[in-house]
Amino acid sequence: MQIPELAIDVSHLVTHYGSRKILDDISFQARQGEIMVIMGGSGSGKSTLLRHLLGLHQPTSGSIRLLGKDITQLNADQMYDLRKNMGVAFQGGALFNSMTVGENVELPLREHARLDENTMRIMSRMKLEVVNLAGFENLMPAELSGGMIKRAALARAIVMDPRLLFFDEPSAGLDPVVSAELDELILILRDAMNMTIVVVTHELESAFKIADRITVLDQGRILMSDTVTAVRASDNPRIQSLLNRTPRNEAINPDEYMERLTREIF
Amino acid sequence: MNTLLSFVAQVGQRSLQSVREIGYHAALLAEACYWLLFGRWRRQPVRLGAIFREAVGVGVNAIPIVALASFATGMMLAIQGIYTLRTFGAEGQVVLGISLSVTREFAPLITGIFVAGRSGSAIAARIGTMQISQEIDALRVIGINPVRYLVAPLLAAMLLTLPALTVMSDLIALFGGALYCAGELSLPIGIFFARTFEVLVAQDVIHGVLKSLIFAVIITLIGSANGFNVTAGAEGVGRATTRAVVLGCIGIILADMVFTFLTSR
Numbered sequence: 001m002q003i004p005e006l007a008i009d010v011s012h013l014v015t016h017y018g019s020r021k022i023l024d025d026i027s028f029q030a031r032q033g034e035i036m037v038i039m040g041g042s043g044s045g046k047s048t049l050l051r052h053l054l055g056l057h058q059p060t061s062g063s064i065r066l067l068g069k070d071i072t073q074l075n076a077d078q079m080y081d082l083r084k085n086m087g088v089a090f091q092g093g094a095l096f097n098s099m100t101v102g103e104n105v106e107l108p109l110r111e112h113a114r115l116d117e118n119t120m121r122i123m124s125r126m127k128l129e130v131v132n133l134a135g136f137e138n139l140m141p142a143e144l145s146g147g148m149i150k151r152a153a154l155a156r157a158i159v160m161d162p163r164l165l166f167f168d169e170p171s172a173g174l175d176p177v178v179s180a181e182l183d184e185l186i187l188i189l190r191d192a193m194n195m196t197i198v199v200v201t202h203e204l205e206s207a208f209k210i211a212d213r214i215t216v217l218d219q220g221r222i223l224m225s226d227t228v229t230a231v232r233a234s235d236n237p238r239i240q241s242l243l244n245r246t247p248r249n250e251a252i253n254p255d256e257y258m259e260r261l262t263r264e265i266f
Numbered sequence: 267m268n269t270l271l272s273f274v275a276q277v278g279q280r281s282l283q284s285v286r287e288i289g290y291h292a293a294l295l296a297e298a299c300y301w302l303l304f305g306r307w308r309r310q311p312v313r314l315g316a317i318f319r320e321a322v323g324v325g326v327n328a329i330p331i332v333a334l335a336s337f338a339t340g341m342m343l344a345i346q347g348i349y350t351l352r353t354f355g356a357e358g359q360v361v362l363g364i365s366l367s368v369t370r371e372f373a374p375l376i377t378g379i380f381v382a383g384r385s386g387s388a389i390a391a392r393i394g395t396m397q398i399s400q401e402i403d404a405l406r407v408i409g410i411n412p413v414r415y416l417v418a419p420l421l422a423a424m425l426l427t428l429p430a431l432t433v434m435s436d437l438i439a440l441f442g443g444a445l446y447c448a449g450e451l452s453l454p455i456g457i458f459f460a461r462t463f464e465v466l467v468a469q470d471v472i473h474g475v476l477k478s479l480i481f482a483v484i485i486t487l488i489g490s491a492n493g494f495n496v497t498a499g500a501e502g503v504g505r506a507t508t509r510a511v512v513l514g515c516i517g518i519i520l521a522d523m524v525f526t527f528l529t530s531r
Contacts, residue, residue: 054407080309083409094404097395108408 006065007032007164007196008053013062015052021220022048026062028215028225032163033194035186037207040217041242049217050168050200054088055079067163084112087157091168093149095141095156101128102137105156112160127155131185147178151185158189165189165197171206179203183210204243208232216242290495291487294413298421298486301414310411316419317426324385324420325427329434331384335376336435340442343367347443348450357451364443365462366470370530373435374474375522378481381428382514386489389420390510393493394503402494417490424482432478436471477525484517 008030015023023045030036040046051057053064055071063070069082095104105124109115115123121137128134131151141149150170157165167186171179183206190197201207207214208228215225218238224231231239241247305311347360393416396402405412444458492506492513 051403054403056403056406077308080409083407086407088404088407090400090404092399094400096401096404097399107410111408111410 005031007034007067008036008198009063009065010053011063011065013049013052013059013064015048015057015059017048023052023059024220026217026220026222028222030196030198030213032196033190034212035190035197035199035210037211037214038198038200038217039202039204039207039214039242041202043219044217045220046200046202046217047168050166050198053198054086054166055083084160085163086166087160087162087164088166089150089153089157089168089170091172093141093153095149095152097141099141100137101133101139101141101144101152104141104152105137105159108156108160124155124159127159128152130158130189131155132181147174147182150174150182154182154185158193158195161193163195165195167197167199169201170199171201171203179206186210218242287491291491294417294487294491294494295421295483297413298417301411301418302422305414305418310414312414312418312422316415317422320419320423321427323388324381324423325431328381328384328427328431332377332380332431332435333438335380336373336439337442339372339376340364340368340439340444341446343372343439344443344446344450348447360443360447360451361453361458361461362465365440365466368439368443369436369466369470369474371474371522371526373439374432374477374481375518376439377428377431377435377478378485378518378522379515381424381431381481382485382488382518383511385424386485386510386514387507389486389489390493390496390506391503392416393490394496394506397494397496398499398503412494417486420490421483421486424486425479428478428482428485429475432474433471436474473529477522480521480525481518484521485514488514488517 006029008028010029011027013023013026014021026049028036038046038049048057052059053066055064055074059072063072065071066082067085069078071079071082074082095101096107099107102121102124105127106120109120109123113120125134125137128137131154133148133151133155136144136148136152141152144152154167157167170182170186174182186197186199187210189195199207199210211228213225213227214231216223216231216239223236223239224234226234232243234240301308301310302312343364344360347363348357351357351360351363393402396405396416402412405415440459440462441455444453444455444462447453447458448455489510492510496502496506498505
């Protein structure tokens with residue numbers, strides 16, 4: 001199979017939650033082997049964007065091409081095949097609590113590949129080695145620390161050697177040392193396996209360290225999608241306030257303000 | 267006027283909600299059956315191991331509690347039956363009353379209610395917790411259909427174990443009744459069972475077993491649907507488990523009434 005140049009190609013994506021518009025005309029691209037960081041404050045729509053990239057929701061309009069296939073048009077079987085090339089590490093890890101760490105990591109293999117028990121066990125141990133969790137495969141998720149859970153989730157995400165890896169808030173809730181180690185791990189994975197990695201985060205430091213390119217989201221729109229240097233140099237006030245951690249000072253329109261306060265009363 | 271309007275609006279919204287919920291349950295049932303029957307050809311097989319694991323959880327582990335409840339119910343029926351029939355001097359007919367009401371009504375109902383209380387809440391709690399910790403999403407991105415993985419094996423296990431539990435409940439409740447009759451009426455246990463098998467026809471037992479199949483579907487669907495619909499964190503999980511038990515029990519009793527009405531007249 002020919003590897004397309006663009007691993008991710010989102011164009012004119014619009015999504016609604018009920019009648020509320022969450023994402024508005026989102027377009028961005030990521031090349032194979034690139035680390036794309038999606039950045040934005042709380043409520044900017046970055047989690048929603050991630051959920052759409054994962055094919056968990058149907059968008060209102062627009063297209064999402066992953067590895068050359070438009071996931072909004074795929075049927076269940078084609079999506080099933082594509083998922084073998086996608087790995088996801090969720091924010092809270094989302095390890096299955098009823099299984100050991102090792103069984104968690106083996107699960108994608110068990111579902112997608114016909115391998116014997118020992119091969120699967122060796123493969124899952126190899127991935128646990130990669131994330132420095134060797135020897136922990138018989139523990140239950142409840143017995144792990146926050147950082148270990150994230151690393152175990154990462155091991156499960158890469159066990160199929162996916163071409164696309166999605167990582168939701170790798171540093172949320174972790175101390176600086178552990179999150180720096182995770183950043184390091186992401187870089188190693190990209191270099192060793194040429195994965196395209198999408199990281200959703202609001203941590204500036206981590207974003208600048210790992211990103212090849214950054215997409216900045218704000219209130220459901222893309223402010224910019226460019227290289228790290230370009231984002232740093234941007235003179236967009238919203239980006240600057242995100243970079244400098246200044247609170248937003250928006251001018252309030254008095255009429256709109258009155259309308260919001262008195263809605264459904266008069 | 268305004269209060270009346272809002273009342274009507276509320277009634278409308280509630281009805282809409284109920285219809286939507288019934289639709290959701292129906293879709294869930296259709297999907298679970300689909301994966302059970304055709305999953306193998308869609309690369310989403312329902313694993314035999316998973317079915318057996320669930321069967322142990324919902325069926326085998328429920329044996330002690332169902333046995334105890336059935337024994338007590340059988341004895342209670344004997345006590346009440348003898349008390350009532352004594353008014354007509356017809357204590358001898360108590361065997362007929364016990365055998366028919368146990369096999370046609372009490373055994374499936376007691377089994378259903380106890381399994382709903384034990385497993386309905388457990389199903390809702392398990393799926394609800396998985397929902398809020400994104401484990402359901404994790405299943406989907408791995409390519410595992412959550413209904414195939416979580417609901418289908420459970421449905422199969424329920425359909426296998428609930429009839430078996432019901433038959434066991436039949437026997438134990440009859441034994442409880444026999445034991446009381448042996449003491450109160452000096453009726454030997456052997457004779458009690460001999461008479462029971464005289465009055466019972468296969469139809470009576472089948473009637474109870476068919477009911478238990480309906481209960482199995484109700485418990486599974488209500489438990490899983492409430493689990494999947496959890497949104498509001500840990501509190502939501504608590505609410506879903508309560509709802510699963512209450513709706514499960516009500517559902518069982520209502521289904522029982524309808525089924526009995528349709529088949530026993």
